[in-house]
Amino acid sequence: MTLTLDPENGILDPCPQITPRYLSDLKMMFKDQQVVDEILKEENRLIYEIRYYPFRTSKSDMALAVTRIFPGSIGGEYHMTKGHKHERDDQPEVYYCVKGEGFLLLDTLEGEFQAIPWRAGTITHIPPMWAHRVINTGTDLLVFIGVFHLSAGHDYEIVAQKGFSYRVYAVDGKPALIRQT
Numbered sequence: 001m002t003l004t005l006d007p008e009n010g011i012l013d014p015c016p017q018i019t020p021r022y023l024s025d026l027k028m029m030f031k032d033q034q035v036v037d038e039i040l041k042e043e044n045r046l047i048y049e050i051r052y053y054p055f056r057t058s059k060s061d062m063a064l065a066v067t068r069i070f071p072g073s074i075g076g077e078y079h080m081t082k083g084h085k086h087e088r089d090d091q092p093e094v095y096y097c098v099k100g101e102g103f104l105l106l107d108t109l110e111g112e113f114q115a116i117p118w119r120a121g122t123i124t125h126i127p128p129m130w131a132h133r134v135i136n137t138g139t140d141l142l143v144f145i146g147v148f149h150l151s152a153g154h155d156y157e158i159v160a161q162k163g164f165s166y167r168v169y170a171v172d173g174k175p176a177l178i179r180q181t
């Protein structure tokens with residue numbers, strides 16, 4: 001099976017499934033709940049979209065997902081993915097930044113943390129058991145590809161409960177990592 005990706009806009013062809021993530025879908029992930037509620041009174045902003053393709057054979061499963069994160073911020077905190085840990089503890093993932101700039105946050109949620117600066121061309125291996133979240137700190141789209149096993153599973157609950165160790169804010173127009181206590 002062969003797919004085509006437009007690197008300028010992150011559109012995948014063919015693409016059997018598109019998952020939009022609106023502010024209402026990740027409202028608990030942002031720190032400033034008052035600002036979230038104020039924005040939601042006006043509009044349910046589209047933060048990012050996932051274009052997904054499952055590769056299945058009789059002996060294997062893999063998935064490819066292309067995510068487009070729109071630029072912007074919520075209470076000074078840059079637009080980001082919800083973030084998750086894989087349910088299976090033996091499942092890594094490879095992320096490839098196709099366009100844009102930002103950070104990939106990796107967190108064991110048990111004391112270890114890394115913030116990896118991202119730009120077009122950056123490829124990062126996410127080891128099993130590390131929660132992962134992508135932040136768009138640019139003024140344009142951030143597009144990345146994720147490749148993982150379909151059986152990996154997604155645990156969002158643990159991220160909602162424990163949170164990442166750092167948040168990424170725009171401070172004087174530049175990204176700053178702020179430790180969470």
Ligand SMILES: O=P(O)(O)OC[C@H]1O[C@](O)(CO)[C@@H](O)[C@@H]1O
Nearest residue numbers: 050065066067081082083084146
């Ligand atoms: O699942 P989240 O946190 O919304 O992040 C989206 C990205 O992570 C994945 O879930 C893959 O682990 C992809 O579907 C997508 O590229």
Ligand SMILES: [Fe+2]
Nearest residue numbers: 086093132148
């Ligand atoms: Fe993942």
